Amino acid sequence: MKQLISFLIMIASFQALAVIETYEFETEAQEQLYTEIIHELRCPKCQNQTIAESNAGLSEDLRFIVYQKVMDGETKRSILSYMQERYGDFVLYDPPxxxxxxxxxxxxxxxxxxxxxxxxxxxxxxxxxxxx
Structure with a gap:
């Protein structure tokens, strides 16, 4: 029984270590655009997860790039084009x-x-x- 409790505490502590970044947006439209884009981009490292779902360092960097571009006022099309040019068609969940x-x-x-x-x-x- 003690081993089970120890195991559960260990699992819970790993969950506490997970860092989820939060970004502040000026408008609701910016936040919605950000959310929409990060759900359309595939993590190049994980390969079967969106960058919204992935905890990989690369996904964190990509989310930050998307955040910066959304805050700079870029459109969805320009952000997706930038990511496609930089990482190839594979980064898009719906490749052309x-x-x-x-x-x-x-x-x-x-x-x-x-x-x-x-x-x-x-x-x-x-x-x-x-x-x-």
Whole structure:
């Protein structure tokens, strides 16, 4: 029982160490724009989390850059373009459809079609024997 309590206290202490930065905004629109943008950018280090969800140092830096640009009055399009130019299309959760990204967009469809063809070929070859 003591070990369980010690374990729970240890887990709780790790949660207390997590630092969540807070930024002050002049208007509600700036805060909303900031929140919208950080949920559209992928963490280059974590790869499957937005920078809003990630605790990686790189994500903290990216959130700060977004905050600075929002406070400077830049538009969503210009901030996303800046991040895309600096970190590539991968940083966007919705990358543009262009030849360099065709694999990202069409590979799942190709895999699905290949599996469908294999399944149909296997099912088509089965012989059904009637029971008497």
């Amino acid at each position: 459809v262009k030849p360099a990204n065709y694999f990202l967009w069409f590979a799942p469809l190709a895999v699905f079609l290949i599996i469908l063809i294999i399944v149909l070929a296997k099912v088509g070859r089965r012989k059904v024997t009637p029971e008497e």
